[in-house]
Amino acid sequence: MKNRNSTSDFILLGLLINSKATGIVFAVIFTIFVVAVTANLVMIFLIHVDSRLNTPMYFLLSQLSIMDTVFICTTVPKLLVDMVSKEKTISFVACGTQLFLYLTMIGSEFFLLGLMAYDRYVAVCNPLRYPVLMNRRVCLLMAAGAWFGGFLDGFLITPITMNFPYCGSQSINHFFCEIPAVLRLACADTSLYETLMYICCVLMLLIPISIVSTSYSLILLTIHRMRSAEGRKKAFTTCSSHLTVVSIFCGAAFYIYVLPQSFHTPEQDKVVSAFYTIVTPMLNPLIYSLRNKDVLRAFKKRFVQCLSAQKVSTNDA
DSSP states (O other): OOOOTSSOOOOOOOSSOOOEEEHHHHHHHHHHHHHHHHHHHHHHHHHOOGGGSSSSHHHHHHHHHHHHHHHHHHHHHHHHHHHHHHOOOOOOOHHHHHHHHHHHHHHHHHHHHHHHHHHHHHHOOOOGGHHHHHHHHHHHHHHHHHHHHHHHHHHHHHHHHHTBBBOOOOEEEESOOOOOOOHTTTOOHHHHHHHHHHHHHHHHHHHHHHHHHHOOOOOOHHHHOOOOHHHHHHHHHHHHHHHHHHHHHHHHHHIIISOOOGGOOHHHHHHHHIIIIHHHHHHHHHHHHHHHHHHHHHHHHHHHHHHHHHHHHHHHH
């Protein structure tokens, strides 16, 4: 059979196949996409311009917003175009690029979420040493480490995945080039590679989850010993937001990459993938902003300034 490694396009079957609800689903996904990109860009802007948000926690949060913006832009625009067009093809190079960006972002988020847990541990358990332990240089190194870890993940896995011979069917039963869906088209034995990838995914999940578990165990002990009810409430609110994000993101990734394929179908994979590639990037900034008084205060301040500036310009006109 003819090798299709670089001579033919793939066909993405999409999120829904032969569904009459395509219009409604398109509207929902488009709305989520706009909200997610807008919310993340607003978070990045507020953290950059507001002096009260120039802290290590918000610096790491701005990195998460950058990752989420790139993450959702990697898959959703192509999905939306495919939903309104008859041609649902994606070139071999575009598929590899999408796979690389996806792996880089998901790997970077894993490491960053673990480092954010460490940041909360230092803030709650060692508040007096926080400025020293989480200085600007340390924050930059943490962010660079998270990005490098994700890049390494994408750089190692993408070439191997795309170098398998793909022959016969071109149809990927997914709405983007995700590894399990792409490998189903390979006409070579991928069992060894899938085993190695499984071990890699487990390790990538264990590292941040271990950091998160250890950090929050120590945080809970510290919160329990606090005498101030206000201090306990503030610490618990900040930490619960981060734990919510970690649980959603890592839980979905665990389902796709760690749980054996025999326990889920391609259709279930698409639903779970849609949740953490489309919904999660929208939830992250909303979870942090709606439960954070500093972010809400900064947003109200900038909103009032914009209204005042607009009012002045209108009066001058």
